[in-house]
Amino acid sequence: MQWFTKWRRERILKRSALDEALWRSVVACYPFTRALSVQERARLRECVIFFLHEKSIVGAGGLELRDEMRIDIATQACMLILGLDLDYYRGWVEVIVYPDEFVAEYEYMDEDGIVHQVEEPMTGESWLAGPVILSWADTQMRGDEHGYNVVIHEFAHKLDMLNGDANGYPPLHAGMDRGEWSRVFGSAYEHFRNRVDHDEAVGIDPYAAENPAEFFAVTSEAFFEMPKVVLAEYPGVYRQLAAFYRQDPVARLAAAGQPVELAAIR
Numbered sequence: 001m002q003w004f005t006k007w008r009r010e011r012i013l014k015r016s017a018l019d020e021a022l023w024r025s026v027v028a029c030y031p032f033t034r035a036l037s038v039q040e041r042a043r044l045r046e047c048v049i050f051f052l053h054e055k056s057i058v059g060a061g062g063l064e065l066r067d068e069m070r071i072d073i074a075t076q077a078c079m080l081i082l083g084l085d086l087d088y089y090r091g092w093v094e095v096i097v098y099p100d101e102f103v104a105e106y107e108y109m110d111e112d113g114i115v116h117q118v119e120e121p122m123t124g125e126s127w128l129a130g131p132v133i134l135s136w137a138d139t140q141m142r143g144d145e146h147g148y149n150v151v152i153h154e155f156a157h158k159l160d161m162l163n164g165d166a167n168g169y170p171p172l173h174a175g176m177d178r179g180e181w182s183r184v185f186g187s188a189y190e191h192f193r194n195r196v197d198h199d200e201a202v203g204i205d206p207y208a209a210e211n212p213a214e215f216f217a218v219t220s221e222a223f224f225e226m227p228k229v230v231l232a233e234y235p236g237v238y239r240q241l242a243a244f245y246r247q248d249p250v251a252r253l254a255a256a257g258q259p260v261e262l263a264a265i266r
């Protein structure tokens with residue numbers, strides 16, 4: 001059964017209002033939203049309305065969330081599913097936003113079987129079938145040289161988790177080749193990790209070398225934030241991401257007449 005029927009969507013659209021001035025100011029913030037065509041922008045706007053209707057975006061740690069903050073987060077989250085469907089964010093409802101980095105507590109067992117309690121500062125976190133947690137301060141860090149974008153990062157993990165734990169292997173569309181995805185991402189990940197291990201200069205955030213799940217999330221950030229770098233460094237990964245997200249950000253920037261180099265190489 002479809003979670004989000006056409007009838008329900010039309011009813012939500014009719015009854016919901018989005019502050020036009022806030023919407024326009026958020027769209028003006030990001031190179032990836034500025035480059036959207038008129039049709040894409042309209043689709044994104046609808047997606048943001050549905051997202052705000054279906055998800056609860058709440059402040060924590062004393063953060064009071066304003067409408068423009070909710071629209072900002074929803075807009076970035078919806079960029080990932082612009083060519084897909086809001087149904088890709090099924091199975092959970094909450095986005096929790098802290099003012100700044102928050103502390104995650106977890107346990108792990110070392111090789112000797114000793115359990116360690118760890119408290120680690122986090123900028124974002126995604127739970128399987130649970131909430132997305134974000135640091136507001138980090139959502140506002142734009143223009144980082146590695147294309148840092150914590151919202152895109154965490155929501156990419158959400159898409160990855162549609163078929164279980166995050167492992168860099170989201171559910172692929174009909175017509176996409178699973179073997180090809182694994183080959184392309186597997187070899188790119190090994191290659192990237194090797195470059196990071198040897199302290200080579202990399203255009204993509206070195207955090208991608210952490211594990212295949214992070215490689216998918218970080219290359220997704222870069223795919224939207226600085227697509228030309230991904231296309232230049234890992235063209236196979238770019239093509240797989242373009243097929244998965246059903247978007248071609250390099251072509252879009254060129255069509256929008258935006259200086260692709262500027263948007264891409266920082």
Ligand SMILES: [Zn+2]
Binds near residue numbers: 153157213214217
């Ligand atoms: Zn991550």
